[in-house]
Amino acid sequence: MSNVTVSNGRRPSPHIPKHFYTVLIVSLILLGTSILASLAFGSRSVPFHDLINGLFRPEVDTYEANIIRKRISRTVFSLFCGAALGVSGSLMQAVTRNPIADPSILGVNTGASLFVVCGMAFFGMTTASQYIWLAMLGAGLTSIFVFGIGSLGRGGATPIKLVLAGAATSAALSSLVTAILIPRSHVMDQFRFWQVGSVGAGTWGSVTTFIPFLLVGLLIGFLTSPALNALALGDEAAKGLGVKTGTLRLIAALAGVVLCGAATALAGPIGFIGLLATHLVRLLVGADLRFVIPLSAVAGAVILTVSDIAGRLIGSPGELEVGVVTAFVGAPILIILAMRAKVRSL
Amino acid sequence: MKPNHTFTAEQVVAGYENKTVINGVDLTIPSNRISVIVGSNGCGKSTLLKALARLIKPTSGSIMLDGKPISRYPSKQLARIVGLLPQSPIVPEGISVADLVGRGRFPHQSLLGGWSKKDYEAVAEAMDMMDITEFANHNIDELSGGQRQRVWIAMAIAQQTDILFLDEPTTFLDITYQIEILDLLTDLNRKHGTTIVMVLHDINLSARYADHIFALQEGRLVAEGNPTEVITSERVKDVFGLDCAVIPDPVSGSPMIVPKGRYHAS
Amino acid sequence: MTMTTSRPDNVSSSVAFIRAGRRHRQRRWMLVTGTMALLAAALCCAMLILGNTIYPLDQVLRALFGEQIKGVSFAVSTLRLPRMLAGLFAGFAFGIAGYTFQTLLRNPLANPNVIGITSGSSAAAVFCLTVLQAGNAFTSVAAVVAGLLTVVVIYILSRGKIFSIGRLILIGIGIQAMLDAVISYLLLISSEKDVPTAIQWLSGSLNGSKMNELPPLVLIVLIFTPILMILGKHLHVLELGEQSASSLGVSTDKTRIALIVAAVFIVAIATATTGPIAFVSFLAGPIAKRLVGNGSYNLIPAGLVGINLVLAADLVGQFAFVTRFPVGVITGLLGAPYLIFLLIRMNRKGEL
Numbered sequence: 021m022s023n024v025t026v027s028n029g030r031r032p033s034p035h036i037p038k039h040f041y042t043v044l045i046v047s048l049i050l051l052g053t054s055i056l057a058s059l060a061f062g063s064r065s066v067p068f069h070d071l072i073n074g075l076f077r078p079e080v081d082t083y084e085a086n087i088i089r090k091r092i093s094r095t096v097f098s099l100f101c102g103a104a105l106g107v108s109g110s111l112m113q114a115v116t117r118n119p120i121a122d123p124s125i126l127g128v129n130t131g132a133s134l135f136v137v138c139g140m141a142f143f144g145m146t147t148a149s150q151y152i153w154l155a156m157l158g159a160g161l162t163s164i165f166v167f168g169i170g171s172l173g174r175g176g177a178t179p180i181k182l183v184l185a186g187a188a189t190s191a192a193l194s195s196l197v198t199a200i201l202i203p204r205s206h207v208m209d210q211f212r213f214w215q216v217g218s219v220g221a222g223t224w225g226s227v228t229t230f231i232p233f234l235l236v237g238l239l240i241g242f243l244t245s246p247a248l249n250a251l252a253l254g255d256e257a258a259k260g261l262g263v264k265t266g267t268l269r270l271i272a273a274l275a276g277v278v279l280c281g282a283a284t285a286l287a288g289p290i291g292f293i294g295l296l297a298t299h300l301v302r303l304l305v306g307a308d309l310r311f312v313i314p315l316s317a318v319a320g321a322v323i324l325t326v327s328d329i330a331g332r333l334i335g336s337p338g339e340l341e342v343g344v345v346t347a348f349v350g351a352p353i354l355i356i357l358a359m360r361a362k363v364r365s366l
Numbered sequence: 367m368k369p370n371h372t373f374t375a376e377q378v379v380a381g382y383e384n385k386t387v388i389n390g391v392d393l394t395i396p397s398n399r400i401s402v403i404v405g406s407n408g409c410g411k412s413t414l415l416k417a418l419a420r421l422i423k424p425t426s427g428s429i430m431l432d433g434k435p436i437s438r439y440p441s442k443q444l445a446r447i448v449g450l451l452p453q454s455p456i457v458p459e460g461i462s463v464a465d466l467v468g469r470g471r472f473p474h475q476s477l478l479g480g481w482s483k484k485d486y487e488a489v490a491e492a493m494d495m496m497d498i499t500e501f502a503n504h505n506i507d508e509l510s511g512g513q514r515q516r517v518w519i520a521m522a523i524a525q526q527t528d529i530l531f532l533d534e535p536t537t538f539l540d541i542t543y544q545i546e547i548l549d550l551l552t553d554l555n556r557k558h559g560t561t562i563v564m565v566l567h568d569i570n571l572s573a574r575y576a577d578h579i580f581a582l583q584e585g586r587l588v589a590e591g592n593p594t595e596v597i598t599s600e601r602v603k604d605v606f607g608l609d610c611a612v613i614p615d616p617v618s619g620s621p622m623i624v625p626k627g628r629y630h631a632s
Numbered sequence: 633m634t635m636t637t638s639r640p641d642n643v644s645s646s647v648a649f650i651r652a653g654r655r656h657r658q659r660r661w662m663l664v665t666g667t668m669a670l671l672a673a674a675l676c677c678a679m680l681i682l683g684n685t686i687y688p689l690d691q692v693l694r695a696l697f698g699e700q701i702k703g704v705s706f707a708v709s710t711l712r713l714p715r716m717l718a719g720l721f722a723g724f725a726f727g728i729a730g731y732t733f734q735t736l737l738r739n740p741l742a743n744p745n746v747i748g749i750t751s752g753s754s755a756a757a758v759f760c761l762t763v764l765q766a767g768n769a770f771t772s773v774a775a776v777v778a779g780l781l782t783v784v785v786i787y788i789l790s791r792g793k794i795f796s797i798g799r800l801i802l803i804g805i806g807i808q809a810m811l812d813a814v815i816s817y818l819l820l821i822s823s824e825k826d827v828p829t830a831i832q833w834l835s836g837s838l839n840g841s842k843m844n845e846l847p848p849l850v851l852i853v854l855i856f857t858p859i860l861m862i863l864g865k866h867l868h869v870l871e872l873g874e875q876s877a878s879s880l881g882v883s884t885d886k887t888r889i890a891l892i893v894a895a896v897f898i899v900a901i902a903t904a905t906t907g908p909i910a911f912v913s914f915l916a917g918p919i920a921k922r923l924v925g926n927g928s929y930n931l932i933p934a935g936l937v938g939i940n941l942v943l944a945a946d947l948v949g950q951f952a953f954v955t956r957f958p959v960g961v962i963t964g965l966l967g968a969p970y971l972i973f974l975l976i977r978m979n980r981k982g983e984l
Contacts, residue, residue, distance in 0.1 A: 120802075169972065173979035180798040181979055184741060187805055188975055192968030195910065198835065199965055203955035291809070335820055344816040351809035358802035359789060421875050445881025456738065456873035460925065462657065464650045472869045473881040477862050481654070490646035499646045503653035525880065 037305040047318045051099075054325040058095040059088055061329050097222025097230070098328045098342070099321040101287045102297075104234050104279040106320020107241045109294015110301075110313050111276035114248040115269050116167060119299070119357055120179045123159070123280035124291025124347075127189040131162025132284040133211075134193045137200050141207045148286050149229050155285030160277045165189060179361065183354075219287050219328050219342055226286045237279035238317065244272045245309040252307065290343040292350020293320050299353055323349075367559035368528040370397045371432055371447065373418075378427035380417040386425070387413040389585035395529070398559040400552065402572040405582035406606045411565045412453065412533055414582065418563065419450035419531040445473035449527035453534050455518050457506055463517055464502040467493055470524035492523035495557075496550060512543035519547065523554060530554075532564035536571075544568075548575045569606075573597050573620045581605050597621040657925055661933075664924045668936040672720075675943035679716035680708055682951060710843075718841035718906055719942045719959070721849050724857075725902035727938020728931050730913025731920065732860060732895040735867055736888065739797050740974060743914045744779075744899045747804030750913075751811035752782030753903040758815050758830050762822030772848040772904045779900030782807065783892060836909035836960025838946050845905060852901040856894045857935075863891055864929040909960045911967025912941050918974065941966075 060071050070084035077085075105123065112121040123129060135158030139145040145154070166189050170182035201208045247268050250258040255265050283290065297319035298312065305311050324342065327349065331340035373395040381387040387410040395401055395418075403411045416422045418429060420436050429436050436444060449470075458466070470492070471485045481489075493499040496516040501509060506517065515535065522530055535551070536544040552575060554560050566572045572579060573593040581589040581596055583605045589596045599612045602623055615622040680692045687695075687704050695701050695708040730743040744750045756778030760766040766774070786807055790800040815834070819827055832839065866887045870877045877884050899913060919941075920933035945962035 169976055169979065172976060173981065180802055181975075183802055183805055184746075185972075185975055187746065188968060188971040191910070191964065192972060195961060195964030195968050198961050199957065202957055202961065203953075334817070338820060340817055340820055344813045344820075347809050348813035348817075351806045351813070354806035354809070355789060355803050358799050358806065361799065361802075416875075419879055421878055441878070441883050442881040445879065448879070450875065450879035452873065452875035452879075455876050456871070458738070458871045460921065462653065462925075464653055465657075465928075469869055469872060470880065472865060475865065477865060486647045486651055487643060490643050490650055493650070494643060494646050499649065502646075502650045503656070521876075531879075 035308070037308060037311055040305050040311055043301075043304045043315065044318075047315065047322065050322050051318055054322050054329070055095055055099070058098065058325050058329050059091050061333060093224045093227060094219060094222045094328075095325065097227050097287070098219035098325045100227065100230050100234050101219055101222075101283040101290065102293060102321035102324030103317040104230075104237060104283045104320070105290060105293035105324065106297035106316040106318075107238055107294075107313055108276045108279040108283075109296075109320070110298045110309065110316040111241055111244075111248075111272050111279070112163075112294065113298055114251065114309055115273045115276065116182070117252065117254075118179055118182055120183060120295065120354060122292060122295035122350075123163075123276075123284070124289070125183055125186045125295070125354070126163045126166045127186040127193065128159040128163050128166075128277070128280055129284055129289035129291060130190040130193040130197070131158040131165075132156070132281055133289055134158055134162075134197050136285065137197050137207065137211055140210050141200050141204055146210070148226055152229060152233075152282060152285040156278060156281030159281035159284060160274075162189060162193070163273070163277055179357070219290075219324070220339055222287065230282055230286055233278055233282035237275045237282075240271060240275035241279075241313050242310075244268060244275070245313050248272060248309045252309070288341070288343065290324070290346055292346050292353065293324055295353050296323055296346070296350040299357070368398060368561070371528055371561065372397065373429075373431050373448075373529060373561070375418060375429050376427055378414075378417055378424045378429060380413055380422055380424040380427075382413075382422075387585050388417060388424075390427070391582075391585075391587045393580060393587055393590065395561060395563055396578045397561050398555070399577040400555050400562045400575060401564075401578040401580060402576035403563070403565045403580045403582060404569055404572050404605070409582045409605075410585040411582055413585075415450075415531055415533050415563070415565050419448060420444065421450065442473045445525065445527070447527055448529045448531070449522050449525045450531040451518055451522045451533065451535060453537065457514070459507070461506055462502070463498060463504055463506055463509070464489060464493070466506055466517060467520045467524050470521035473525065488524045488526055489520075492520040495523060495553065496520040512539055512546070515539060515543070515547060516550070519550065527560070529561040529563070532562065534565050534567060537567065544571065551575075569597065569602070570615070570622050573622065574615060574618050593620050597623065599623075657928065661924045661928050665933050665936065668923075668933060668940060672936055672939045672943065675940060675947065676716050676720060678947060679719065679943055680712050682947065683707060683712055714841040714843045714846065715838045715946070716943070717843075717846055718849070719838050719946050720939055721846070721853050722838075722902040722906040722909060723912060723939035723942030724935040725849065725853050725898045725938070726909060726912040726942070727916035727920075727935040728857065728860060729895040729899035729902070730915075730938070731917035731931055731934035732867065732891055733913075734917045735871055736891055736895075737797055737800070738871060739801075740914070740918050741801060741971075741978075742797060743917070744895075745908070745911060745914050746808075747786060747801060748808035748811060749779050749782050749786075749804075749896060749899060750903055750908045751808045751815070753779040753900040754834060754908050755811045755814045755818070757904045757907075758818045758822075758834070761833065762818055762826040762830050765826075768845050769848060772901055775904035776897055776900040779896045779903070780893065782811070783896055832958060833907040835958050836907040836963070837958035838906060838942075839958065841906070849901050849905045852897055856898050857931075859894050860891070860931055861929075863887065863894075864931060867891060868929065907960065909942060909945075910964035911971070912938050912963055915941060915963075915967050915970060918970075 070082065071088055073082065073085045109122050112123065112126065113119060132155040135154040136151045139151040139154045145151050166182070166185045170185035201211060247263045250261045250263045251265060251268060258265050297316045301312050301315040301319050305315060324346065327345040328342045331342045331345045334340050375391055375393050378388055378391045379386060391414060403414060405411050413422070417424050431439065431447065467489050468481060468485065471481070471488060475485065490499065493502060496519055498513065498516050498520060501513065506514065509517065519535065536547050539547065548571060551562055555562050576593055579590060579593050579596040580587060581601065588605060589601055597612060599610055602608055602610050602612070609626040610623045611626065612621050612623050677689065681687060681689060685703070685707065687708065691701055691704050692708050695704045696713070733743050734740050753775040756774040757771050760771040760774050786800060786804050790803045819830060822830065866882050869880050869882050870884060870887060874884055916934045916938040917930070920930045920937045924930055924933050941963060942959060945966065946959040949957035949959050949962045
C-alpha cells in the first residue's frame with residue numbers, strides 16, 4: 021500500500037487504496053439490491069408490481085402494498101442497525117488493537133440484556149426509549165469489565181484472553197438474566213419479545229429514536245479514524261506522532277459502545293456483525309481506518325439486511341431471529357481468525 | 367554399571383511436515399560415554415536428537431538399538447532403555463517434587479497399584495544424586511529454575527534407562543547452574559555408566575564435558591570424534607562460520623575456542 | 633507444606649522421608665474423598681426425604697425396599713428416586729469427564745462446556761426431541777455421535793502447524809456460537825408444545841426425570857469409569873507434555889484418543905439425560921484439586937465433587953426460594969463467578 025507516487029507533483033494525501041472505488045461501487049450496488057430484496061421477500065413474497073404500488077402509489081391500499089410499507093421501516097431500521105454494529109466493531113478492534121473485538125464477543129450484548137431485564141423487572145420499564153439508556157450503560161460497563169479482565173497480566177489483551185473473559189462474563193450475566201426471569205413470567209414474555217424482536221420490531225418510532233445515537237457514533241468514528249490509524253502502530257508510536265492516546269481511546273470506545281448499545285437496546289442482541297463486516301472490508305481495502313470505517317458501515321448494513329431476509333425465508337412461515345443468522349454466518353470468521361493466528365499471538 | 371548397547375542410525379532423513387531437516391545421517395553412539403551434538407542454530411541438532419529418541423519418525427533410514435529397529439520395540443520396553451529430557455518440559459500445577467520424579471517410574475509400573483519398594487528406591491536415589499531430596503515434599507512451584515531443572519533430570523534418572531538423551535539441559539540457566547548440571551550428569555555417567563547424548567549450545571562446555579562430539583551442519587554429520595580431533599579452528603569456521611583461535615583450556619586441557627571478531631585483534 | 637527440610641544422608645533414609653510425605657498426602661486424599669462420599673450420601677438421602685411433604689427416613693427406606701406405603705411410595709419411588717439417581721450419575725459423569733479434559737489439555741478452561749462439546753450434544757438432542765420426536769435411546773446415541781463429531785471438527789480445525797490450546801479454545805467458542813444458533817433455529821421450527829420441554833431441558837434440569845430414562849447413563853458411567861481409572865497413570869504422564877510422555881513409553885496419540893472418546897461418551901450421555909447442567913464439568917476438577925492436592929489421580933474426587941454440586945444445587949433450586957429454579961441456573965450462578973475468578977488468576981500469573 022506504500023507505492024506513493026509524486027510524479028504529477030500532487031501529493032495523494034488521502035492515499036486511496038487500490039480497489040477502494042470498485043469496492044465502494046460494488047458494495048453500494050449490493051446495498052441497493054439488498055434493500056429491494058428486503059422489501060420483496062419475506063414469509064410472504066410480494067410480486068414486483070405490488071412492490072412498486074406499495075412504494076410509489078400511496079393511494080393503492082391492497083394487502084400486499086401494506087406489507088411493503090411495513091417492510092420499509094423494517095428495512096431502514098436494519099440498515100441503520102447494521103451500519104452501527106459494523107462501525108462499532110471497527111472502532112472496538114482499533115481501540116483494543118485486537119482483531120476479534122466484536123461487541124458480542126466482548127459480552128456487551130449480555131450486559132445490555134441484563135440491564136434491560138433489570139429495568140423491566142424492577143423499574144417497570146416497558147418502552148425502548150426508556151431502556152435504551154440502560155442498555156447503553158450495561159454495554160459500556162460490561163465492555164470495560166471484560167476488557168479489564170482480558171488485559172490483566174503479561175502481553176495485555178491477547179485475543180484468547182479477551183474471548184475467554186467475554187465468554188465467562190456472558191455466561192455469568194446470562195445466568196443472572198435467567199434467574200431474574202424465571203419467577204417473573206410477565207417480564208419473561210416482554211423480555212423474550214425484546215430478545216427475539218430483532219429488526220422485525222423496527223418501526224418508524226425506533227428509527228427516530230435511533231438516529232441521534234447513530235449520527236453521533238458515526239461522526240466520532242469518522243473523525244477519529246486518522247488518529248486511530250496512528251494508534252495501530254502502538255501506544256508509544258502514536259504518542260510520538262502527537263496523539264493523546266488516552267483521550268482518543270476513551271472517545272472512540274464510547275462511540276463504539278453508544279452505537280452497539282443503542283442498536284442492542286432497540287433490536288435485541290445481534291452478534292458478530294462487527295467482526296464480519298470489519299474483516300471483510302479489511303480484506304478488500306487494507307487496514308486504513310479512514311476507509312475501513314465508512315465501508316464497514318455499508319458492509320454491516322448489507323450483512324444485517326441480507327441476514328434478516330435469510331431469517332425471514334428460512335423461518336417461514338415464522339421468522340428466524342436475525343441474531344441467530346448472524347451468529348451462524350459470523351462465528352466461522354472467529355474460527356478462521358483463530359486458525360490463521362500465529363500461536364504466540366494468541 | 368549399565369550394560370553395553372549398540373545404538374546406531376543409518377541414512378536417517380527426518381524433518382517436519384514438508385521440510386527436511388536431517389539429511390542422511392549415519393552414526394553410532396559410543397556406549398557408556400558422554401556424547402554431545404554441536405552445530406549452529408537450525409542445523410538440525412534438536413531434530414536429530416528427537417529422531418534418535420523416537421519422538422519424531424524418520425522419513426527414511428533406520429535407527430537400531432541392539433540390532434533391532436527402535437520402532438519395533440514395545441514403547442514401554444524401549445522406555446526402560448532409552449529416556450529423553452525435552453528442552454522445555456511442562457510442569458503440572460501444584461504437584462509435589464517427589465510425585466513428579468515418581469512419574470518417571472511409569473515404564474516400570476503396572477497400570478493400577480501404587481509405588482513398589484523399587485520405585486521408592488529409584489526415586490530416592492535419583493533425588494539424592496541431584497541433591498533435591500530435601501525438597502521432596504515441597505510443591506514444584508516453590509522451586510527456582512536451577513532447582514527445577516535438577517528435578518527434571520532426577521525424573522529422567524528415576525526412569526533408570528541405560529541411554530539418556532538431553533535436549534539443551536542448560537539453557538535458561540546461569541553459568542553457575544550450567545556447570546553444576548553438567549557435573550551432575552558426568553557423575554551419572556561415571557557412577558552408573560549411563561550413556562548420555564545431549565545437545566549443547568556452548569562449544570567450550572561441549573568440548574570440556576564430551577567424550578565424543580558429533581558436529582552437524584545443514585542436516586549432515588560433518589565430523590565426529592573426541593573433542594581434540596573435532597574442534598579445530600578450520601572446522602569451527604566451517605560449521606559455525608566463526609573465525610577463531612583454538613587453544614587448550616587452561617583448566618581441563620580440552621580445546622577452547624576464542625572468537626576473533628573484526629576488532630580487538632592485536 | 634510444613635514438612636521438615638533437614639537433609640537425609642543415605643538412600644534408605646531418603647526413602648523413608650519420601651514415603652512419609654507420600655503417606656501424608658495419601659491420608660489427606662482418603663480423608664477428603666471419604667468426606668465427599670459421605671456428603672454425597674447425605675445429599676442423596678435429603679433428595680429422597682425432602683419435597684412437598686417431608687417423609688421420615690425409615691418410611692423412605694421401607695418404600696424403597698418395595699413396601700407399599702400410602703403417599704410415600706409414589707412420591708419416593710416415582711418422583712424422588714429417579715431425580716436423585718439422575719443427579720447422582722449425571723453429576724459424577726460431568727465431574728469425571730470435565731476432569732479428564734482439563735488434565736489432558738492442561739488447562740482448566742478446556743472443558744466440554746467451554747469448547748463446545750456440550751453444545752454439539754445439546755443440538756443433536758434438541759433435534760431428536762423436537763423434530764424427530766425420537767425416543768430416549770435414539771436421543772442418547774445421537775448426542776454421543778454429535779459430541780464426538782464436534783470434537784473431531786474442533787480438533788481438525790485447531791491442529792494447525794503447532795497444536796495450541798489457545799487456538800482450540802477460540803475455535804471451540806466459535807463452533808459453540810454456531811451450534812447455539814442451530815439450537816435456536818430448531819426451537820423456532822419445532823411445534824409449540826415441544827418448546828417448553830426443550831427450553832427446560834436446555835437449562836439443565838432434573839425435573840421430570842423418569843426411571844426408564846436412566847439406564848443408558850448408568851450403563852455408560854459404569855463402563856467408562858473403570859476405563860478412565862485404568863488410563864489414570866497414562867493421563868498423569870501425558871500431563872508432562874508430549875515429549876516427556878512418549879519418552880516414558882506412552883503412545884500419546886492412542887491414549888489421547890481413548891481418553892477423549894471415553895470422556896465424550898460420558899459427557900454426551902449425561903447431557904442427553906439431564907440437559908447441559910452448566911459449569912459442573914468445569915468446576916468439579918479444580919475444586920477436587922484444591923481439596924486433595926495434585927499429586928494423586930483425582931478422577932474419583934472430581935466425580936464426587938460433581939455429585940455434590942448437582943445434588944446441592946438441585947436442593948437449593950427446589951427449596952431455597954419461593955420460585956423453583958432448575959439446577960442448571962443455580963450451578964450457572966455459582967460457576968460463572970468462579971470462572972471469572974479463575975481467569976483473573978490465570979491472567980495475573982501469565983498462564984494464558
